[in-house]
Amino acid sequence: MNQSFYGLLLFIFLVIPPVANFMESVMVIHMHMQMPMLVIAGFLMARFFQKRFPGFFVKWNSNGLPGILLFVIIMVYWMLPRTMDEALTTQTVEAFKFFSLPFLAGVSLRNSWKKLSSLGKNVVIISFTVMFIGLGWLYIWSPVQLCNNYLLIEQVTLGWAFLTTAIGLVIYLGYNFFIDPSAYE
Amino acid sequence: MKMEADLKTGFKDKTNKMLGFYPEDAKISKSYIAVAFIALLVGGFLGLLQGLNRAGLLELPTWFNYYQVLTAHGLLLILVLTAFFTIGYFYAALSHNLGGLLPKVRKFAWSGFVIKLIGFVLAVIPILMNEASVMYTFYPPMAAHPVFYIGLALIVVGVWMCCIGAFIQVANWRKNHKGQHVPILSYFATGVFVLLFFALMFVAVEVLFMIIPWVFGWVETINVMVARTLFWAFGHTLVNIWYLTAVSAWYVVVPKIIGGKRWSDLLTRVVIIALVIMNITGGFHHQIIDPGINEVVKFMHVFMSLAIGFPSLMTAFALFAVFERTARRKGGKGLVGWWKKMPWGDVRFLAPFIAMVAFIPAGAGGIAQSTNQLDQVVHNTMWIVGHFHLTLGMSVVMTFFGISYWLVPYISNRVLTPQINRLGVIQTWIWTIGMIFMSGSMHYVGLLGSPRRTSYSTYGDHATALGWDPYLMLLAVGGTLLIIGVILQVYAVFNMMFFAPKGETEFPIAEEEDNATKTPYLTERWGLWIVIMLIVVAMAYVIPLTEFIVNAPPGSPPFKTW
DSSP states (O other): OHHHHHHHHHHHHHHSHHHHHHHHHSHHHIIIIIHHHHHHHHHHHHHHHHHHOHHHHHHHOSSSHHHHHHHHHHHHHHTSHHHHHHHHHOHHHHHHHHHIIIIIIIHHHHHHHTTSOHHHHHHHHHHHHHHHHHHHHHHHHOSSOSOTTSOHHHHHHHHHHHHHHHHHHHHHHHHHHHOOGGGTO | OHHHHHHHHHHHHHHHHHHTOOHHHHHHHHHHHHHHHHHHHHHHHHHHHHHHHHTTSOOOOGGGOHHHHHHHHHIIIIIIIHHHHHHHHHHHHHHHHTTSOOHHHHHHHHHHHHHHHHHHHHHHHHHHTTSOOSTTTTOTTBOOOHHHHHHHHHHHHHHHHHHHHHHHHHHHHHHHSTTOOOOHHHHHHHHHHHHHHHHHHHHHIIIIIIIHHHHTTSSSOBOHHHHHHHHHHHHHHHHHHHHHHHHHIIIIIHHHHTTOOBSOHHHHHHHHHHHHHHTGGGGGGGGTTOTTOOHHHHHHHHHHHHHHHHHHHHHHHHHHHHHHHHHHHTTOOSTTGGGGGSOTTOHHHHHHHHHHHHHHHHHHHHHHHTSHHHHHHHTTBHHHHHHHHHIIIIIIHHHHHHHHHHHHHHHHTBOOOHHHHHHHHHHHHHHHHHHHHHHHHHHHHHHTTOBSSOOOOOTTTOHHHHHTHHHHHHHHHHHHHHHHHHHHHHHHHHHHHHTSOBOOOOOOOOOBOTTOOOOOGGGGOHHHHHHHHHHHHHHHHHHHHHHHHHTOOOOBOOBOOO
């Protein structure tokens, strides 16, 4: 309960207009801080839904695949430049962002991750790594502005953020591959 | 006869093992600590020359000018003293805690030692030839002789060897002690070496990929802002590495010396993790008045810098809790009366205690400086020099001194005599008074506008500049007291290392309190903490660095300004 409450607090904090305005004013903060924080808020609130509707999750997400698929679809959707632009110009899309990231992506991530096999987890991380490298490449070397709302320099910054995140993921994968925690714990 | 000797050595080996003492490992720590204190002696004298020059009492000759002295003073005390002491101290802890160093790890430590010394000699030669008076920050576009940078690069490699050695040692111990927590002092060592390992990457990129090609003339210009940013990502982390080293003694050693227990194992480990995660990003506040960074980014970084203050406040709370509990257990009474029960005559307590107290104004000053508007007033003045001497020269170095009074006898198989203890107490007070004079007058004269990084000048007898003179004179008085402190300290260290009576000295590590809560195993998952640290670093540096590189102004050719 505690956790869900903190998740709700984080969610409310992110929705407050000055906070949302500030975070959306910088492209990389918009995509790499606001959006993940919304997912984290949902991830924390998931505990509440899991306790409230246990049957629902067992019925629809017994092996974690539907959930993680939903998570991936929502994440990929919000990584498109076009959707970010739309969130800034159209109120309903902005509302959908604040709904979909915590409640569709965050909750389903929490409910699915532990159910996945290690192969499944690795497939998810590897595909995100490849996607991040691709998006990094796109945002850095695209000669034109991809978002109407952000300058070219912000786009390049976001590209580097994608690439550094991808590097972080590669390090994590390498760490997982080479280090066996059971040798230490 | 032979059997008797065998029996005797066998017995000795056994007692050594019981005490966690390994002669071959002690040799490593001893060499590192000896180099550290030789650096203190030489660097201290260079500091005196600067102090006397700034007071207008001493004109330095043209063949050994103020800026040369300043560069050497910085390099000796900031790099050599601290790095060698930290490594010597933590390797002693790793050896004692983790059942002796592995032969492989010893090799790493010795190769690191040799590579660092070679690097250091290479860096000093151009300084002596007045070819590298770039001060310890070696900011481009000032360019030193290429050999200076090659020396620095070698020092980086040497420290990396020590990091890798420490990682191997800790990983090996954990494999053989599944599910156990790494002993607390080795846990501190792990945190420090993780920070060193990653922080050095920034300065390695700066030196190897930016400065060296530029001073050799392979590229014509350098991006100054990027170089400064990389330097401070390393530089500020180094500051906190010293601090974390000092803190390790405050948490673990000081409670034992006063006869108390460690207050909270979990809190201690959380402080270490917090410092490791948030440290590198703090570097940006050293550039808080640099041009070319927009206000939003600066504001973000002020937040990051102040976040580091939080674990420090936790530390202050924990330490005073230990003091009060211990003193009350010994019969201390009243709101302040329990203070009398502390071992004031024991240098191993007194020196770190004064160091802790000094950290209160030092930390407060640091908070003032990381605030953009306040820093505008003091940034290029002697205030900063005063701050640095209060933090490094008092909080950190006095703790190092306090450590030396048990560590040096421990690694030398000798004892701390009452005479040396008394000498240490006297040294501690001389150092305290000297530093109050010197650092205090530096702070004040800085507020009055006296600039840093300049040799003595009255600016054509300008009234304002003449008004600084009394304070600068106090600075010289403080500096003179400090050199007496340096001589006493170095004497004490070498006395304990080679001449003190033989005997066993204990490695003081305090126990946890009896009713302590169990620390969750999560604290041991360094992989997780390092990934979080890397994410925080990316969050802090991607925006400004992209801006500096993509919207870069024309680069700068090398300049020799002296």
